[in-house]
Amino acid sequence: MENSLALAVDLGGSGGKLFVGSLENGKASFTPIYQFKNRIVIVKGRAYWDFLHIFDEIKTGYAVAQREFGGQIQSMAIDAWCNDYALLTKNGTMLETPRNYRDSRTEGWIERADELMPKFEVYQRTGQQFARFETCYHLLAQKEQDGDILSLAQDLLFVPDYLSYLMGAQKYTEYTIASVTNLYNILENKWDDDIFRAYGLRQDLFSPIVYPGDKVGRVSQEICEEMHTAAADIYAAGAHDTASAVAATPAQGDDDFLFISSGTWSLVGAELKEPIMTKASMEAGFGNEGGVQNRVRYIRNVMGLWILQECVRVWKQQGKEYTFAGLADMASKVQCDGAFIDPDDERLFEPTDMPDVVAQMCKESGYVPKNDVELVRIITQSLACKYRYVVEKIETLTNRSYDGIHVIGGGSQNGFLNQLTADFTGKKILAGPADATGIGNILTQWIGRGLLKDLNEARAVCARSCDIREYIPSCHQDVDGQYELFLQTTKLK
Known part of the structure; x- marks a missing residue:
C-alpha cells in the first residue's frame, strides 16, 4: 500500500501538538510525536501571540517526526484557532507580532460596525454570529488605532496559513478560516465586496482561497537543510x-x-x-x-x-x-x-x-x-x-x-x-476522540492525497480506530x- 504517513500540526491557545497518522486496511493509528506550550503575552495592556516561538517549535517538531519515522512522512498540514492574522510586506516579512483574539481593542466594535452596515444585512451574506473576536472587528479597530501599520501591509495571512507559508507553502487563505471572518459571502463563496466597501477595509490584502485537502506547497529546502531532515508536501487541512x-x-x-x-x-x-x-x-x-x-x-x-x-x-x-x-x-x-x-x-x-x-x-x-x-x-x-x-x-x-x-x-x-x-x-x-482536531487534520490530508474517498469514509475509519x-x-x-x-x-x- 502507498506510504500513508501524514503529520498534523494542531495549535491551540495553550499549546501545540504534532501527530503522525498511518493508514492500513481501513484502520488508522495516530501517534503523538511532539508538543509544546503556547500562551498569551501581555505588553502594555495588549494581548499578543509569541509567534516566533510557535514557528520555531513547529520546525523542531517536524524534524523530530521525520527522524522518528525515517524521513518517510509524505505530507503535513497546520490547523489553529481562527480570526488572528499576520500583516506582511511584499516579501513576506511580518510588520508586527500577531495580536491575540482576546485583545481588548475590539470593545464596542460590534455596535459601531452595525452603523456601517446593519447586522442582518451582514448576516444574510456571511451567516456568521457576531462576536468581538472576529477578524472584521480587529481590522476595524486596527485601522483606527494602528492605521499606519495596516497601510504598509501588502498581504494578510491567517495564523495557520502564514505558518504554512513559512514552512514553504504558497500564500493562500484557507476556506474554513475565511468563512468565519464576517467578511466572506458564504452563499456566493467569495469575499463580499459590499461589506469591505461599507467597512472601508482593503480586500486586496487577502490571498486566493484554497480548500481542505488542497496541496499548497512543499517544505522548503532552507528548512530541510537547517533541520537536517527530509521534505514533505504541505496540504491545507480544515485550517480552522x-x-x-x-x-x-x-x-x-x-x-x-x-x-x-x-x-x-x-x-x-x-x-x-x-x-x-x-x-x-x-x-x-x-x-x-x-x-x-x-x-x-x-x-x-x-x-x-x-x-x-x-x-x-x-x-x-x-x-x-x-x-x-x-x-x-x-x-x-x-x-x-x-x-x-x-x-x-x-x-x-x-x-x-x-x-x-x-x-x-x-x-x-x-x-x-x-x-x-x-x-x-x-x-x-x-x-x-x-x-x-x-x-x-x-x-x-x-x-x-x-x-x-x-x-x-x-x-x-x-x-x-x-x-x-x-x-x-x-x-x-x-x-x-480527544485528539479530534489532529485526527481530522490527517483524515483531510488523506482525502486530498486520494487515500480516502470522502468525509463519510474518513469518519468510518475514525470510528473503527478511536476509543x-x-x-x-x-x-x-x-x-x-x-x-x-x-x-x-x-x-x-
Whole structure:
C-alpha cells in the first residue's frame, strides 16, 4: 500500500501538538510525536501571540517526526484557532507580532460596525454570529488605532496559513478560516465586496482561497537543510481547528448530527447540508461556518473550559497545584444546587483573576462558594446547562430533534462534564476522540492525497480506530428544576 504517513500540526491557545497518522486496511493509528506550550503575552495592556516561538517549535517538531519515522512522512498540514492574522510586506516579512483574539481593542466594535452596515444585512451574506473576536472587528479597530501599520501591509495571512507559508507553502487563505471572518459571502463563496466597501477595509490584502485537502506547497529546502531532515508536501487541512475536529466526528452515514467541540471554547452545533440564515437564527447567536467538503457547521460559541483553565492558572500562581482530572473528581462529590453562572458573561472573556470573578458572580445570585472545589462544580454544571440551552435552540431552528451528542476534543476526557451534559440534555453522549482536531487534520490530508474517498469514509475509519465512550442520562437529580434555576439566575428566560 502507498506510504500513508501524514503529520498534523494542531495549535491551540495553550499549546501545540504534532501527530503522525498511518493508514492500513481501513484502520488508522495516530501517534503523538511532539508538543509544546503556547500562551498569551501581555505588553502594555495588549494581548499578543509569541509567534516566533510557535514557528520555531513547529520546525523542531517536524524534524523530530521525520527522524522518528525515517524521513518517510509524505505530507503535513497546520490547523489553529481562527480570526488572528499576520500583516506582511511584499516579501513576506511580518510588520508586527500577531495580536491575540482576546485583545481588548475590539470593545464596542460590534455596535459601531452595525452603523456601517446593519447586522442582518451582514448576516444574510456571511451567516456568521457576531462576536468581538472576529477578524472584521480587529481590522476595524486596527485601522483606527494602528492605521499606519495596516497601510504598509501588502498581504494578510491567517495564523495557520502564514505558518504554512513559512514552512514553504504558497500564500493562500484557507476556506474554513475565511468563512468565519464576517467578511466572506458564504452563499456566493467569495469575499463580499459590499461589506469591505461599507467597512472601508482593503480586500486586496487577502490571498486566493484554497480548500481542505488542497496541496499548497512543499517544505522548503532552507528548512530541510537547517533541520537536517527530509521534505514533505504541505496540504491545507480544515485550517480552522473546529473544522478539523468536526471532520473527525465518528458519525455514521450522511445524516446531520449534533456535536460539542470541547476545549478552551465549547463550540455547540450541528453539521448541516445548507446554512440557516434567518433573523431568528441571527438573534439566537448562531453562525454558519464553512466545513470540510462543503459541510456547514451551524454553531454557537460557549466560553468553555477557558474558565477552568484560567482558574487553574491563577491558583498555580497562588501556590496551589491542581490537575483538571483531580478537580473534576472532587467537584463530582459536592453539591451546589441552585448555584449557577452564565459561562458567556463578558467578564469571563479576557485573562483575569478568574476565581475571584466567578465567586463574585455567584455572590450576585445569592450563593457564596466555600472553596475552590465548589467553584469548579458551579462552573461545570453551568456549562452543562448552557449546552442544553444551545441544543434546544438548535432543535427549534432546525425543526428536528436529535437522539445524541458527539463530544469531541480535549474536553471529551472530562467524564464529570460529559455525565452532567447527558443528565441536563437528556441525550446520550458519545465522547471522543480527544485528539479530534489532529485526527481530522490527517483524515483531510488523506482525502486530498486520494487515500480516502470522502468525509463519510474518513469518519468510518475514525470510528473503527478511536476509543469512543458512552454516557447515558441518569436520574440522580432534579435536572429540569435545576435547569429552570439556571435560566432564572442567568436571565436567559
